[in-house]
Amino acid sequence: FARLYDMAGKQLAELKGDLGLARSLSGTTEDQNVAKQLVGIADGKQKAADKTAKDRTAAAKKAKDAKTAADKKVVEQKPKFNAAKTKSDAATKAFDTAAKALVAAKKATVDTTKKSTDLKKVADTAKKAADVATKKSADAAKASEAAKKAAAEAAKKLTAAQEAAKKAADDAAKKKAAEAVKAATDAKAKADKAATDNAKVAADAKKASDVATKTSTDAAAASKAAAAAKTKADAAGKVAQTKNDTTKKAKDAADKETAKQKGELKKTTDAQASADRTQKLAVKATSDAQVSLKAANADKTAKDAQQKIVDAAVAKDTAAAKAAEKPITVVAFSPDGKLLLTGGADQKIHVWYATTGQAVETVGGHAGAITSLSVSPSGVVLSGGADKLAAAWDISPGWSAAGQLGPQADKPLDLSTSPFVSRVLSIDFSHDGKMLVTGGGDPSRSGELMIWDVAKKTLIREIKDAHSDTIFGAEFSRDGKKLLSGAADKFVKIFDVVSGKHIRSFEGHTHHVLDVSWKADNASIASAGADNVIKVWNVDTGEQRRTIGGYSKQVTSLRFVGIGENVISCGGDKSVRYHKTGNGQNYRSFSGGTDFMYAAASSRDESFVVAGGEDGTVRLWNGKNGKLVKAFSR
Structure with missing residues (x-):
């Protein structure tokens, strides 16, 4: 290693290791931390799935017991209902018979009443006729007696006249007597005839009177019989009514009991059907839970295996980085003093910032240890090595286009051949750098x-009809298997990268979705909207975890920082902010923007934040304290 000191002799940094290997170790260490997060998530899901499976199994057993109990109640209730139904049917039959008997009795009563009334009228009429005939017979008998008496008187007078005629002395007296005899004879004949006629009339009247009397007697007897029949019919009607009332009461009671037992049977059969549905759902839920548990176990196994692979990669990179710490034998500064170059046994030239000792670049090419280094006034680096090679290097950063997507390479301005229908508003590389969205x-x-x-x-693939309006944000998941997008149609969506199949939609924004981002563990996503909010979503369920407000204008840019839960964002209100997605806290803001801010990014360790906007200036802040480090403008 080498040490860097200032002019006062204070050590500024210790220079050692290989930047490429350090970057590789940093990447694998980050992967290791993400793998631990994923193992933790998988472990949580496995435990939750196991608990769910056990709960579902218990619920299925409970549902089965409830179904068995419900079946038993139905079995017990059916005989009760059937007995009540049989009794109700018998009561109904008895009531129908009694009702028919009552109808018949009422008809008989009506008929006998009518017959009694009619016969009473007939008897009364016959009685009147008999009375008239009797009177007429009496009157005829009286007239007959009077006629007989008159005939007797006439006979007596005739006898007297005949005796007087016999005693007449002279002719005049004889003549007078003869006239008297003739008159008496005529009167007697007339009286006899009247007596005979009256006797006949009296006999006829007596005969008519006897017939009328018999008719009256018969009619009276018939009326009496009809009255007795009516009395009997009335009594039968009362009996029938009583029986009808009794059977109706019995029928009503039986019907009520049947309805009750029917209600109980329906209640038990409904409970049975409900228990059956619950049992089926419980069985399905148990099956689903077992499938979920199996998937969770498989996922946990896979995550554990991935953890071991990443742990091995970290160990390998750690060993490689340690092994790269070889003796440094030569050093050189750039002419402007901003860069420091080192070389040695690792056969590489290492470029460092002279003020901080931070590694900038590593250049390889020698096959032996580097034994000499020099930098020309123009910045060209010269190196010599044990491989008997002297080489010149240009270490100034240089950028060149690696290619373009859209128009043909030989006709870059001919947009007619471009597959893009309009503006490209969002781009993102997959984590392995092999794909671009x-x-x-x-x-x-x-x-x-x-x-x-x-x-x-x-x-590779166009995802047709991904959104119904312009897409403003798109990002690959860390594992490169899923694609996240947000658009002016207010939707956030996830697609499968391999198949392009739509996996889930997230609805909740009330205006355009302007940016989206994945959390490293793929368990959460965040979206920024023109509705002035950030929304955090649960990937598995599609539910909103949190809505983060505070912006007064559109939130235009959003990214999760490193592998944690924090996000960096900016908006139309000139602000740039850090938020914790766990509780929504805006724990640091970065001021200085003078106009609408469009894009913001943060280093993985939150050491630096950079953002740019409508004012044409790119600003760099210290991510730890929020102080402006530098502003870049044309």
Whole structure:
């Protein structure tokens, strides 16, 4: 190693190791920490899945017991219902019979009442007729007696006239007597005829009277019989009514009991059906829980295995970094004194910042230890080594285009051949640097999301209809398996990188989603919106973990810092901020921006923060205390 001192003799830094190996170790150490997080998450999921499986198994047993109990209750209730139904049916039958008997009795009562009334009328009429006939017979008998008496008187007078005629002395007296005899004879004949006629009339009247009397007697007897029949019918009607009331009461009671038992049966069968559904759901839930547990166990096993692989890589890189700490035999400063170069047994030239001792670059090319170093006034580095090689190096940073995506390389301004429909608003490399995602699209028409092969500079896949409006943010998950995007359609979405299949959507922003970012453990994502908020989401469930406010204008840029839970963001209100996604705390802000801020980034260890905006200035802050380090502007 080498030590760097200031002019007062104070040690500023100790220079040792290989920058490339240090970077590799830093990367694998970060991977190790992420692997530990993933193991922790997998362990939590495994325990939760195990508990869920046990709970589901217990619930399934409970559901089975409940189903068995419900089945038993149904078995016990059915005979009760059937007995009540049988009794109800018998009561209904008895009531129907009684009701029919009551109807018949009521009809009989009506019929006998009518018949009794009709016969009473007939009897009364016959009685009147008999009375009239009897009176007429009496009157005829009386007239007959009077006629007989008159005939007797006439016979007596005739006899007297005949005796007088016999005694008449002279002719005049004889004549008078003869006239008297003739008159008496005529009167007697007339009286006899009247007596005979009256006797006949009296006999006819007597006969009619006897017939009328018999008719009246018969009618009275029939009326009496009808009245007795009515009385009997009334009594039968009362009996039928009583029986009807009794059977109806019995039927109502039986029906009520049947309804009760039917209700109990329905209650038990409903409970049985519910228990059956619950049992089936419990069985399915148990099966699903076992599947989830199996998946959680497999995931935990895989994460443990990955942890071991990463641990081995860290051990390997640690050993390599330690092994690279070889003797430094030559040193040299750059002409401006800003850089320090070292060389030695590791066969490499190491470039350091002279003021801080921070490694800048490592240059390899010698096959033996470097034995001499020199820097020309123009900045060219000369080196000599034990491999009998002297070499010149240009260590000034140089940038050149590695390629372009879109128009043809030989016609870079001919946009007609570009696969991009409009502006490209978001880009992100996969963690291994092999893939690049681009996001954009035609405003209000389409969201364009494309995945590119970096080495070949060719399109791997376009995810069709990813969003219905322009995509403003896109980022690969750390493992490179999933792709996160946010767009003007207010949605945040996750897609499978290999298949392009949509996995989940996150809805909650009320305006454009302007940026998105993954947490290193892939358990959480964050999104920034034109609705002036940051939202943190649960990847597994799609639920919002938290909404972070505080911005007065759009949140334009967002990134998780390193492998932790903190995010760096900036917005249209000129501010740049650190937040904790766990509780939403804005624990540090960076001032100095004079206009709308568009982009912000942080070093992994939060040592530095950089942001740029509408005022055309890039500002660099100390991430630990928020102080402005430098502002870069044209």
